[in-house]
Amino acid sequence: MTGKGESHGCISVMNGIVSGTGAVIGIALRTRASYDEGGKTQDVRIGGSESTDDRLARICVGRTLDAIGVDPSAGYVLSIESEIPPSRGLKSSSSVCNAVISAVLAHHGVSMDVMDMIRLGVECAKEAKVTVTGSFDDACGCELGGFIVTDNYRNEVLRKEPFGRYDVVLCIPEYTKNHTPRERYNAVAPEMERIKEVCKTDPLAAMTMNGRLIARVTGESEELIDDALAHGALAAGISGTGPAIAVVAESGKGGRIAEALDCRTILTETR
Ligand SMILES: Nc1ncnc2c1ncn2[C@@H]1O[C@H](COP(=O)(O)OP(=O)(O)O)[C@@H](O)[C@H]1O
Ligand SMILES: O=C(O)C1=C[C@@H](OP(=O)(O)O)[C@@H](O)[C@H](O)C1
Structure with missing residues (x-):
């Protein structure tokens, strides 16, 4: 079964790099991922961009399979479509992590607590070196929406309310x-x-x-x-x-x- 995953974007209220405390507001821009296993190759297709680096997406697949005890060497096709322009400060990386992890989990019929899923994405972003603090604020904002304040060093939500x-x-x-x-x-x-x-x-x-x-x-x-x-x-x-x-x-x-x-x-x- 094709696993589907979705997440959104967010914008900054406080940049978490300065003190470890980050704050964001969720926005409606969307990222969608679909994931299917089969074949011998590990194929990542990124809609609308030939040049976007697919390393983060591959790390997300590998670490999710690892987390649920599935052989990470299986062949797969992962497709990603995102409305969020990459590398502009609009949280494209956090949104991709959440959407890809959700798609892999859905393919395997495994449910994971949403905060555990978010923290797994933070680990993937750290491994891919696309973040300084782990960007837990951004990962929460993309997934949960609303107004969110976090401690990025402890991966803790300090405040979460509708906006x-x-x-x-x-x-x-x-x-x-x-x-x-x-x-x-x-x-x-x-x-x-x-x-x-x-x-x-x-x-x-x-x-x-x-x-x-x-x-x-x-x-x-x-x-x-x-x-x-x-x-x-x-x-x-x-x-x-x-x-x-x-x-x-x-x-x-x-x-x-x-x-x-x-x-x-x-x-x-x-x-
Ligand atoms: N549509 C996408 N598909 C796959 N990976 C993406 C996509 N958009 C962004 N990324 C990943 O996220 C990285 C950008 O992260 P970063 O520079 O921190 O920007 P942002 O501030 O938007 O999160 C890209 O190099 C790529 O690895
Ligand atoms: O690398 C980091 O730890 C962070 C990067 C910033 O976001 P972008 O990655 O969107 O630039 C920032 O707003 C966030 O609070 C923490």
Whole structure:
């Protein structure tokens, strides 16, 4: 039986690299995976992109088979279709991990506790070296949706609540993330402590503060953030390690903001 798996995306409220505490809001963009065993080859087909590295997906298959006691040398076909542009800070890697692991489990008819599945994905991301802290915040946001705060060092959820329905505009540069040295994130720890305080009562204000701070850390311009706010956005900032900018707006107002911004945009909503 073909195993099917699905996960979503999320945007950053607090970048977890700075202090180990991460916060995200789930969005509706989707990743779908399907998995079938048979044949002699291990075949990974990534829709819409010839150039995306398939190593993370292969690690997810191998580690899931290992976790459920199945021989990982079996031939398979894994297909992945994702709406999330890779390597822009929009959590494509976490979403792929969740979707692929779910598809492999479904093929074998095995159920796994959702938090165990998320933690398995974090281990895969670490092995593939696509994360600094393990990105437990992102993995939870992609799978569970809503507003989530996590401790990425302990893989613990600190806060999880529904977020309500908002439009989300994503500005997607053509280029992918630059790998800014970790010391540059560590250097802004005092500012992140202030953002953590704000986040306790006002996650949208925290998102903009974080988004501006990370723009400074990674060397991105804040111009699009200013433009989005000037056009009525409730929050705007770099998501993850960038370079994408995420904008939150009242439901129905995202389209107008997207038109006003000088960038390639995707219009979606919170989940
Ligand atoms: N559609 C996809 N199919 C398979 N793997 C993907 C896909 N999208 C992203 N990935 C994996 O995730 C990696 C990108 O991770 P990363 O640079 O951390 O970006 P992001 O911030 O989007 O998570 C890619 O190199 C690839 O290994
Ligand atoms: O590598 C990491 O540990 C993290 C990377 C960032 O996200 P992206 O991978 O989306 O850039 C960040 O937002 C997250 O809190 C932690």
